[in-house]
Amino acid sequence: MTKYRTGEEAPESGIYEYAGPTETGATCAPTSEERQIPLFKGETFPPVKSCDKDGGAFWKKK
Numbered sequence: 001m002t003k004y005r006t007g008e009e010a011p012e013s014g015i016y017e018y019a020g021p022t023e024t025g026a027t028c029a030p031t032s033e034e035r036q037i038p039l040f041k042g043e044t045f046p047p048v049k050s051c052d053k054d055g056g057a058f059w060k061k062k
Contacts, residue, residue, distance in 0.1 A: 003058040006047045008042060010039040015040065015062040022056035 003019055010016065018035045021028045025055065028051035037059075047055030 001060055002051045003060050004045050006045050006056040007056060008045050010041055010043050010045065012061075013040045014038070016045070016059040017062050019058040019060045021048075021051055021053070022058055023051075026051050026053045026056075028052075028057070030057075 002011070004016070005022055016037055016039055018030045028047050029049055030050050034048050034050060039045070045059050046055070048057045049055060051057065
């Protein structure tokens with residue numbers, strides 16, 4: 001399974017799912033809107049605002 005990080009560009013259009021924080025020890029409680037996001041190819045993976053620290057997240061294609 002390929003994971004993508006906040007700040008990277010989506011390699012293809014589709015629905016992506018939250019797969020965990022990028023920062024060790026970060027506390028995250030993603031909202032339902034943050035758990036699955038639609039992205040078009042070339043759009044940037046967003047931070048998860050409900051995470052502490054920098055909000056960095058890993059994403060995977062659904």
